[in-house]
Amino acid sequence: MAITYSIVGVAMLNRRGCGILLHPTSLPGPGGIGSIGVDARRFIELLVAMGMSYWQVLPLTPPACGNSPYSAFSAFGGNPLLIDMEQIRHDGDNEASSGDHYPEDHVDFAAVAVKKMAWLSNAGSTFLRSKETPRTIEFRHFCETTDWLHDFALFMALKNRFHGTGWINWPADAGHITREMHKQYSEELAHEIALQKYIQWQVSKQWQELRRYANERGIAIIGDIPIFVAYDSADVWSHRELFLLDTMGNPTVVAGVPPDYFSAIGQFWGNPHYDWDVMERNGYRWWIKRFASVFELFDIVRIDHFRGFEAAWHVAATAKTAIEGRWITGPKEKLFDALQADLGPLAVIAEDLGVITPEVNALRDRYNFPGMKILQFAFDSAGADTDLPHNHVKHGVVYTGTHDNDTTKGWYDALSGAERNEMNAYLGTSGEDGACDMMRAALMSVADTAIIPFQDILKLGSEARMNIPGTPFGNWEWRFSWDMLPQDITTSVRSRIQRYGREPQGEFRYDS
DSSP states (O other): OHHHHHHHHHHHTTSOEEEEEOOGGGSOOGGGSOOSSHHHHHHHHHHHHHTOOEEEOOOOSOBOGGGOTTSBSOSSOOOGGGOOHHHHHHTTSOOOOOOOOOOSSBOOHHHHHHHHHHHHHHHHHHHHTSOOOHHHHHHHHHHHHOTTHHHHHHHHHHHHHTTTOOGGGSOHHHHTOOHHHHHHHHHHTHHHHHHHHHHHHHHHHHHHHHHHHHHHTTOEEEEEEESSOOSSSHHHHHOGGGBOBOTTSOBSEEEEEOSOSSOTTOEEEEEEOBOHHHHHHTTTHHHHHHHHHHHTTOSEEEEETGGGGTEEEEEETTOSSSSSEEEEEOOTHHHHHHHHHHHOSOOEEEOOOSSOOHHHHHHHHHTTOOEEEEHHHHSSTTOOGGGSGGGOOSSEEEESOOTTSOOHHHHHHHSOHHHHHHHHHHHTOOSTTHHHHHHHHHHHSSSSEEEEEHHHHTTOOGGGOOOOTTOOSSOSOBOOOGGGSOTTHHHHHHHHHHHTTOSOOSOOOOOO
């Protein structure tokens, strides 16, 4: 199935189209956080009415540090907070309804997580006590055919037992688990493990239903795969041999980037680096499973920090900043050859931002992966000429900004007078509506694919920014409400989509 989906995604990236960037947590709805329920379906209908072809989301994995979808407890699992509780009640697993009140303009992750995980625990316990039905058979099949599931469920059960601490601080028989203790803990924590599996089944089932709903209406889902995984994750805990760790399990070097557009001292991410020699010897099986997993979720996948596969910035784990690192060669074509040999053509967008070398471009072009252009980078003093529209290429993806940028209105308002004048002169506009001018430039671009953050469609300011790189807290919280939408949003957006030749061309369907 992954191969079928990927081939269709590759074809879509070679035709003119437009999409919206919005993470599901930013959707309106009850429960204090956007979910993959009725409001997600309403959003898909809005995309159709606007003439869009794509909905781009951030990683759907269970967030760990700072609630970031790019720092997850698993590279394979789903985020429980996205589950639609109305569907849970409809299935009869939990009849309780929430009387709690949450802010509507942002997510209070701490409050939402406590309440929602308690609901899901009660729902799972109810389900696990039920007699055999088609649903219990479906659940058992999911558990038996999802090979990463048990280790993840055991990891989360142990994390709960040890009060949320990182695995490196667990007792040795759990942190550095042996096959014998793996079996023993699996028996001791059987109920908690089963609850974790129930939650993952619900995320998977609800997301697949939503994806099918989108595909049937001509909307393809663009997902996101971070190159690195979190240190405190089931992936590192259960596969320590695949990472550069010392004998105690501590990282020897960690990931980051040197000084760049976002930070004068670089970005110190802290993720452990892969042991590519070990991965090559085992045929890159972990990566093949990972890509197969994401193509079961998405039609097209954006690879975050693609340049790290050519060479990655290695920083000593004891360093204070990312400045004193060095570039270390990655797996390059050996990994992608292995992926394509197993999965077929990959419907991939390469996030090729930052310090890009001819070698990175060559790796991207070897597989015909479209790269990214960010219009905000083109028009400020720290930007790059390569992002200016006259330097775009047809087989590419243009963004006004991404989840890491300010909203375009907020960014434009913060420009100096000279920068605004230069941008306005280049675009031939008056500058009365900078956000609209930038969207028009993206739609006019020769790049086949244009992606606009929903905040820019709504012309919102910096209060709607999703993330500020390098800041660990206070991000990922923004939500919109339906009353923010102008009455003419569908007609005004669709007319622009049509004007620049980006409306859907015929139907696309996936095999069930």
